[in-house]
Amino acid sequence: MSSIRLGDYLVQRELISSQQLATALHQQTRTGERLGRLLLILGFIRRLDLAQALATLWGYPFATVDAKFVDPLVAQRFPLDATLHHRAVPVRDDGHTVTVVVADAPDQRLRETLEIVYPGRNVEFRVTTEWDLDRAIALAHRRKVVDTSIYGLYFRDQAESAFTVFTLPQYLTFAVACFALLGGFYFAPLDTLLVLNVPITAFFLLVVAFRTWVGVSGASAETAISLTPEELAAIDERELPVYSILVPIYREAAVIGTLLKSLRELDYPADKLDILLLFEEDDPETQAAAKAAAPGANVRFFVVPSGDPQTKPKACNVGLLFAQGEYLVIYDAEDQPEPDQLKKAYLAFQRGPENLVCVQAALNYYNWNENFLTRMFTLEYSFWFDYLLPGLDMLRLPIPLGGTSNHFKAQVLRDLGGWDPFNVTEDADLGIRAAMHGYRVGIINSTTFEEANKEVGNWIRQRSRWIKGYMQTALVFSRDPMDLMRRVGLRQTLGFALLIGGTPLIFLIQPVSIVLTVIWIVTRTGLLDPIFPPIVLYLSLFNLLIGNALAIYINMFAVFKRRLHVLVLFALLNPFYWILHSIAAYKALGQLFTRPYYWEKTTHGLTRHGASA
Amino acid sequence: MVSPVTAPRRRVVAPYWVRTLLASAAAAPLLVASLMLAQSGYLSDTHGAFLSRVLFALDRGQLELLGFEYPPLPFLMLLPWPTVTLAIIFGALAIFSLAWLVLNDCTMRRSILPFVLLLGALWSPIGLHLVASDFNEAVGLFALYGGWRHYRRWWETRKTIHGLYTGLWLGVAFYTSPLGLGLALIAGAVLPLLFPRLQIPPFASQLVLLVFPGIAATATWAYLSWVFTQRVAFPFAAWEPHSPGFVQIVSWTVPYLLVAFFSLLRPKATTAGVLLPFVLLLGANRVGWHFSLAFAVVLLTLVAIIAIPPDLDRSQRALLGGAAVAQALVAWVLVPWPHTTTEDIVSRTVATALAPAPARSILLDDRYATRLLKWAPSLAPYLTTRDTGFEVALAEPRAVVDYVVVTPDGDGLSLDADVRPPAGFQVDWNWGGYILYRRPGAPRLPVRFDRLLVDQPVQP
Numbered sequence A: 001m002s003s004i005r006l007g008d009y010l011v012q013r014e015l016i017s018s019q020q021l022a023t024a025l026h027q028q029t030r031t032g033e034r035l036g037r038l039l040l041i042l043g044f045i046r047r048l049d050l051a052q053a054l055a056t057l058w059g060y061p062f063a064t065v066d067a068k069f070v071d072p073l074v075a076q077r078f079p080l081d082a083t084l085h086h087r088a089v090p091v092r093d094d095g096h097t098v099t100v101v102v103a104d105a106p107d108q109r110l111r112e113t114l115e116i117v118y119p120g121r122n123v124e125f126r127v128t129t130e131w132d133l134d135r136a137i138a139l140a141h142r143r144k145v146v147d148t149s150i151y152g153l154y155f156r157d158q159a160e161s162a163f164t165v166f167t168l169p170q171y172l173t174f175a176v177a178c179f180a181l182l183g184g185f186y187f188a189p190l191d192t193l194l195v196l197n198v199p200i201t202a203f204f205l206l207v208v209a210f211r212t213w214v215g216v217s218g219a220s221a222e223t224a225i226s227l228t229p230e231e232l233a234a235i236d237e238r239e240l241p242v243y244s245i246l247v248p249i250y251r252e253a254a255v256i257g258t259l260l261k262s263l264r265e266l267d268y269p270a271d272k273l274d275i276l277l278l279f280e281e282d283d284p285e286t287q288a289a290a291k292a293a294a295p296g297a298n299v300r301f302f303v304v305p306s307g308d309p310q311t312k313p314k315a316c317n318v319g320l321l322f323a324q325g326e327y328l329v330i331y332d333a334e335d336q337p338e339p340d341q342l343k344k345a346y347l348a349f350q351r352g353p354e355n356l357v358c359v360q361a362a363l364n365y366y367n368w369n370e371n372f373l374t375r376m377f378t379l380e381y382s383f384w385f386d387y388l389l390p391g392l393d394m395l396r397l398p399i400p401l402g403g404t405s406n407h408f409k410a411q412v413l414r415d416l417g418g419w420d421p422f423n424v425t426e427d428a429d430l431g432i433r434a435a436m437h438g439y440r441v442g443i444i445n446s447t448t449f450e451e452a453n454k455e456v457g458n459w460i461r462q463r464s465r466w467i468k469g470y471m472q473t474a475l476v477f478s479r480d481p482m483d484l485m486r487r488v489g490l491r492q493t494l495g496f497a498l499l500i501g502g503t504p505l506i507f508l509i510q511p512v513s514i515v516l517t518v519i520w521i522v523t524r525t526g527l528l529d530p531i532f533p534p535i536v537l538y539l540s541l542f543n544l545l546i547g548n549a550l551a552i553y554i555n556m557f558a559v560f561k562r563r564l565h566v567l568v569l570f571a572l573l574n575p576f577y578w579i580l581h582s583i584a585a586y587k588a589l590g591q592l593f594t595r596p597y598y599w600e601k602t603t604h605g606l607t608r609h610g611a612s613a
Numbered sequence B: 001m002v003s004p005v006t007a008p009r010r011r012v013v014a015p016y017w018v019r020t021l022l023a024s025a026a027a028a029p030l031l032v033a034s035l036m037l038a039q040s041g042y043l044s045d046t047h048g049a050f051l052s053r054v055l056f057a058l059d060r061g062q063l064e065l066l067g068f069e070y071p072p073l074p075f076l077m078l079l080p081w082p083t084v085t086l087a088i089i090f091g092a093l094a095i096f097s098l099a100w101l102v103l104n105d106c107t108m109r110r111s112i113l114p115f116v117l118l119l120g121a122l123w124s125p126i127g128l129h130l131v132a133s134d135f136n137e138a139v140g141l142f143a144l145y146g147g148w149r150h151y152r153r154w155w156e157t158r159k160t161i162h163g164l165y166t167g168l169w170l171g172v173a174f175y176t177s178p179l180g181l182g183l184a185l186i187a188g189a190v191l192p193l194l195f196p197r198l199q200i201p202p203f204a205s206q207l208v209l210l211v212f213p214g215i216a217a218t219a220t221w222a223y224l225s226w227v228f229t230q231r232v233a234f235p236f237a238a239w240e241p242h243s244p245g246f247v248q249i250v251s252w253t254v255p256y257l258l259v260a261f262f263s264l265l266r267p268k269a270t271t272a273g274v275l276l277p278f279v280l281l282l283g284a285n286r287v288g289w290h291f292s293l294a295f296a297v298v299l300l301t302l303v304a305i306i307a308i309p310p311d312l313d314r315s316q317r318a319l320l321g322g323a324a325v326a327q328a329l330v331a332w333v334l335v336p337w338p339h340t341t342t343e344d345i346v347s348r349t350v351a352t353a354l355a356p357a358p359a360r361s362i363l364l365d366d367r368y369a370t371r372l373l374k375w376a377p378s379l380a381p382y383l384t385t386r387d388t389g390f391e392v393a394l395a396e397p398r399a400v401v402d403y404v405v406v407t408p409d410g411d412g413l414s415l416d417a418d419v420r421p422p423a424g425f426q427v428d429w430n431w432g433g434y435i436l437y438r439r440p441g442a443p444r445l446p447v448r449f450d451r452l453l454v455d456q457p458v459q460p
Helices: A006-012 A018-031 A035-041 A047-058 A072-077 A080-086 A108-117 A130-140 A142-156 A168-187 A189-221 A229-233 A256-264 A284-292 A312-322 A341-351 A372-394 A410-416 A426-436 A456-477 A481-488 A490-523 A534-561 A569-594 B016-039 B045-060 B073-078 B084-109 B113-122 B125-132 B135-157 B160-174 B179-189 B200-229 B246-251 B254-265 B271-287 B293-307 B314-334 B342-354 B370-375 B390-395
Strands: A088-093 A097-102 A122-127 A243-248 A273-280 A299-304 A327-330 A356-365 A406-409 A440-450 B403-406 B426-431 B434-438
Touching (some): A006 A035, A006 A047, A018 A035, A080 A108, A080 A130, A088 A108, A256 A284, A312 A426, A341 A406, A456 A569, A481 A490, A490 A534, B084 B293, B113 B293, B113 B314, B135 B179, B160 B179, B160 B200, B254 B271, B254 B293
Parallel strands (some): A097 A122
Antiparallel strands (some): A088 A097, A327 A406, A356 A406, B403 B434
């Protein structure tokens, strides 16, 4: 290994100027990052030149990785975990010597591990770029990567995977309930309707009370002091860990440029960002668009190996395998996170309890004022992320994570089994699973702005996926309710049931209630009297009048808090918006039986409003 | 929020036990006096009306039989245990809670003056009305003051949670008095005074947030009345038969007038907030939103408490405190105490006599029997205008009921029953303005004339 320092060597080779070296060294005093990475991030050197220079300084040959260079059988003898941990891929083995490619200087522990796996062999190291090393891993372990990303959770604990949609007891319960209902309708239709109506009405009431309680608790959460700009400014950037950003992208060529721009604007040392763009194999257009957007040196491209189900959580699991950060966050392609978000998440983790595994940032929409649908969607998100989730946090109830902007401790996430690729709301599922395992999810006062769906069809597709995912999550965690209660307690179990189970149920029941109400208003028929005895009638009216008024009122405050004053009156139109939810819920219910893992893709890039709107 | 949380700013408050003790001291005399009055046979018309409607709804098992009379909250509160004792307890609890909040203000301002002003209004025959005669108004005052406190914190901290609580409290207040909506409108109207640079969208949205609960409550009540009665009830008929006039209010709100005067000497935009509730009371009176003198006095006293200028000198403070004490003393002398009337004793005696009758066996036009019904321990014996079968019974009483009662309040039955017995009935007794007709063969329902504390039975 040469004694000359990297910076001096690069200047000597005229690969960088002295001025550039000085700039990078200055940056290094601020963030403490390695010089080579800093030079890359600052754009002062090409990745290839840097790798070749490092190879020279370390005294190893340089290698370019391609499919022919990697012998998968040799590589696969070195376990994937070890490969990822040491960032080293054995590519050839001639019986005497094993050739191993690395991107960092090999240390003693790597040598010892190789000695165990390839006993008696000489080891020859070759240096390559970070990108080529990732490519080598992907080539060598393609099958393993696919299996881990799809079945990792299932093999770890089948009971927590949505791979099995209904367990046998659930099927039997469902079948018995159906037969009982059919029999009831045949023999005593009115009594059956009454028997159905009583628990439904009581459940509605419980959900109304629960959401009001949580919403008001969430509203009062703002009286707690959140992270301030002063606290963020006081962070010593040298202490900041590497932060991985996973961006699963599929057919998002239209918005990828904007995403990269927002990621560049994050207030976090660029050299400590590890951005992984996760493409699908059948989507070369988005890859091309990403390359055209000239991503920084801290951006890595990954092509997720094809294999069913082709879902976002599967892509995220691939990203999780390769992520190098201590912390990790998911962003969608159309996301515009507030610049301070990563630092806030970091501080929250620093100050939070040991079992804090994830913090969720708020989501909201930059095209909130585009049309009726985007306004209503914004009302809903303002309530959900500004009131409901903080309320759940305050009350220590399980928090279903939002689709993006959830920040994790990467290793704990791996221990939890990552995302469930068979669950189409893998985020909500993960939040509940974390609670099941004794972890906490928290909330931070930072927002990621997204693009609200502006088209009804697109909205229903997206929403049907979300509701289907809630159904899957409810089914997964209700497989053994006693176990759930034993692990998380009665309060959390009830919270889970009312939120995750209750949300789809309410939307499924709602149209029936509306139809009955309209029939009664128009005809004033007495036919419905037997199924609405006085106490049921009063509770139904309470749900209809007080429940809806409370929901609307709290929603008004949620947008008021966001200073979206124009939307306050739009909250009155929520009942019409909820009808759309019901349509989506029935679509979701159908798909739960026919295509449970199918990922209803949401089209982005339809808005005419920019992120700054 | 997760950890990133530092402790919120601590507010100075008196120790829990001190507040409990003082708030109890404020409410206890009213509670004791009211219970003693009830023991002596006093039941206000308002409490009697609440109780009779609740008893009726409970007996028939249909809440809608409360009749969609406004305000609904007192009826709902009395449902679990419809007795005058519970009404009094609720009134005392509301006064206790109100005093608690005022004591909170006292500790924040480090002054006992607000509490003295409150006691000056409460500890008199005027204040006694809120517990002994109309607990609903006490609950309303508590809700209004609770709403105000959050409104002030909303204004001071800009935290939306206080806006939410303001609206909810005003919504509760609206279920006790339509003035809740009026005060919400005032709270909204003065927003530009509190936020001088407030633009139209935020002003409009805050106004909506303040009045929405009241409007939603109105709409709810209207819809419910339509569902159950097929006509929309306008919820502005108050239980108080009439409101005090301008002079009467002014005479019994001297501390308020003094505070208003002191405020006018230090004119600020918010001074309007001191005067508007008074205007609201006068306006409400005109549109028929009736309220008692006690309600007006305590409401304006609360406004005075809120608006006491912080820079009053010692003599001005002494003047205010002295005025409150003097007002209470004068009220003790000049304002008549609640008492039991002869009509009440007669009605109670009759109601007791009729109580053993079988269910729906007494035909009664409840629209003209307020005084009788307020004393009825149960509404089970009566077949009233709100019962199915009333019209049939009216056409052919002997086929449906055993008794027919005519009250001193009016005939109402369209049977000429005040003139002659309905066909098939005979006079069982005729006393104190009440006539009981009995179908021959039906058991007698003798009235205990000795219950009347006069020498001779009242003869018609």
